[in-house]
Amino acid sequence: MILDTLAKGARRRARVLEEADGEGIREAAIARALDEDVHDFPFERNLRAEGVNIICEVKKASPSKGIIADHFPYLEIARDYERAGAAAISVLTEPDYFLGSGLYLKKISRAVQIPILRKDFIVSEVQIYESKLLGASAILLIVSILTDEELTRFIRTAKGLGLSALIETRTEEEIRRAVLAGARIIGVNNRDLRDFSIDNTRAARLHSLVPEDTLFIAESGIQKREDIEEFLAAGIRNFLIGEAMMKAEDKAEKLAEFIGEEPRVQCKICGISRERDIDFLNDALPDYAGFIFARSPRKVTPDKAAGLISLLDPRIKAVGVFVNETTETIADIAKKTHLSVIQLHGDEDFETIREVKERTGLPVWKAIRAGSEEDILPWNDSPADALLLDAKVMGKRGGTGKRIDPNFARAVRKPFLLAGGMNCENIVRAARIARPFAVDVNSGVETDGMKDKEKIQAVIRLLARSGLRKG
Numbered sequence: 001m002i003l004d005t006l007a008k009g010a011r012r013r014a015r016v017l018e019e020a021d022g023e024g025i026r027e028a029a030i031a032r033a034l035d036e037d038v039h040d041f042p043f044e045r046n047l048r049a050e051g052v053n054i055i056c057e058v059k060k061a062s063p064s065k066g067i068i069a070d071h072f073p074y075l076e077i078a079r080d081y082e083r084a085g086a087a088a089i090s091v092l093t094e095p096d097y098f099l100g101s102g103l104y105l106k107k108i109s110r111a112v113q114i115p116i117l118r119k120d121f122i123v124s125e126v127q128i129y130e131s132k133l134l135g136a137s138a139i140l141l142i143v144s145i146l147t148d149e150e151l152t153r154f155i156r157t158a159k160g161l162g163l164s165a166l167i168e169t170r171t172e173e174e175i176r177r178a179v180l181a182g183a184r185i186i187g188v189n190n191r192d193l194r195d196f197s198i199d200n201t202r203a204a205r206l207h208s209l210v211p212e213d214t215l216f217i218a219e220s221g222i223q224k225r226e227d228i229e230e231f232l233a234a235g236i237r238n239f240l241i242g243e244a245m246m247k248a249e250d251k252a253e254k255l256a257e258f259i260g261e262e263p264r265v266q267c268k269i270c271g272i273s274r275e276r277d278i279d280f281l282n283d284a285l286p287d288y289a290g291f292i293f294a295r296s297p298r299k300v301t302p303d304k305a306a307g308l309i310s311l312l313d314p315r316i317k318a319v320g321v322f323v324n325e326t327t328e329t330i331a332d333i334a335k336k337t338h339l340s341v342i343q344l345h346g347d348e349d350f351e352t353i354r355e356v357k358e359r360t361g362l363p364v365w366k367a368i369r370a371g372s373e374e375d376i377l378p379w380n381d382s383p384a385d386a387l388l389l390d391a392k393v394m395g396k397r398g399g400t401g402k403r404i405d406p407n408f409a410r411a412v413r414k415p416f417l418l419a420g421g422m423n424c425e426n427i428v429r430a431a432r433i434a435r436p437f438a439v440d441v442n443s444g445v446e447t448d449g450m451k452d453k454e455k456i457q458a459v460i461r462l463l464a465r466s467g468l469r470k471g
């Protein structure tokens with residue numbers, strides 16, 4: 001049986017590794033874990049995020065399909081997965097049948113920000129230490145090739161290193177063993193590795209046996225949206241998809257098909273200060289253009305802004321960004337420059353928001369620098385028309401390029417925009433988790449402090465290809 005052959009090969013490689021420098025690998029991995037925050041477990045955190053979470057796989061070949069990708073630009077594939085909004089990336093490292101490599105994992109983990117699962121046949125602790133050094137955030141443990149003692153010990157070793165362990169099962173009995181061993185994440189493989197047959201009902205059938213607080217992942221054989229819909233009906237929302245993602249020419253479009261969303265997100269490009277920027281926007285056609293009237297490298301004078309806004313395509317609404325400005329000045333500038341929306345990005349209170357709304361007759365967006373959900377809660381009662389969630393950075397007002405945890409959006413009870421370090425790499429996943437009415441992109445579409453035409457176009461196109469915004 002292929003699984004026995006794969007496990008045998010893994011044992012041979014683990015022995016070579018152990019003999020070469022088992023002790024050194026162990027020590028280096030433990031030192032790295034001590035250096036990091038080992039309680040963070042980003043793989044698990046991402047799978048607990050709102051909505052459908054998909055782990056996309058990087059694999060050149062498989063024993064069932066043979067060569068999947070003749071051309072295998074693995075770094076580009078991984079970056080495309082990240083941009084497409086993958087929750088994590090699974091990287092095959094088994095060399096003989098999957099033509100994988102530890103080097104692929106090492107390089108991918110440096111190229112993307114999302115967590116990486118090492119997909120291999122782990123039969124020895126030295127492979128777990130090695131996974132840590134390669135940059136994995138999670139490892140796969142296959143119940144059928146491990147004893148109960150090994151399973152328990154490997155889960156514990158992984159945890160001590162800050163690695164999550166995805167425990168792969170195929171039967172009721174294996175789920176029982178996984179639970180007893182202390183699994184926090186259980187996967188059910190729809191593919192039978194004895195004969196490679198696929199049974200897409202398996203994960204749905206076995207799901208109910210897994211305790212509620214344990215993460216559940218349906219693995220293998222998922223090809224189209226209808227497959228996902230069947231799993232969703234069974235209460236499953238985390239998936240590991242290999243071949244279908246590898247074969248998809250446009251990863252963003254394929255992931256959008258799996259997730260199945262209605263276009264609902266608008267886009268604001270902020271910090272517009274030059275005629276060239278207006279040309280970029282008139283070409284890309286975002287929904288809003290932001291003009292900053294506060295202290296900032298992107299600051300514009302009212303005269304300059306009036307000139308720029310007069311050149312703006314009428315389909316793009318002008319947003320004025322103010323920090324602790326007087327209501328009178330805001331009203332004057334709004335009139336002079338023909339603003340459509342006022343964004344208050346300072347310490348403005350409810351009373352000021354009310355005054356600005358009254359004096360200008362315009363909608364007001366209140367920016368909140370959120371370090372936690374608690375920072376957001378009081379603003380749900382504010383008179384602002386919408387909130388704008390931005391990152392909290394001590395001593396800074398905005399334009400920090402720092403990300404906000406999109407899960408904070410759970411606390412918002414009003415229409416809101418998501419801002420803070422949005423760029424082509426993170427915008428799709430953040431928008432899917434937070435579900436704002438608009439995303440706000442500023443420093444993430446700049447090069448050397450200037451707005452960059454290619455980056456603006458890339459963000460706008462990506463939002464459309466991902467099904468988030470009308471194209």
Ligand SMILES: O=C(O)c1ccccc1N[C@@H]1O[C@H](COP(=O)(O)O)[C@@H](O)[C@H]1O
Nearest residue numbers: 270296398399400401419420421442443
């Ligand atoms: O961009 C600025 O310099 C700025 C200055 C003062 C207030 C707000 C500012 N920008 C706003 O910050 C957010 C997020 O920006 P980034 O993507 O993190 O660079 C955005 O809403 C801008 O309008």
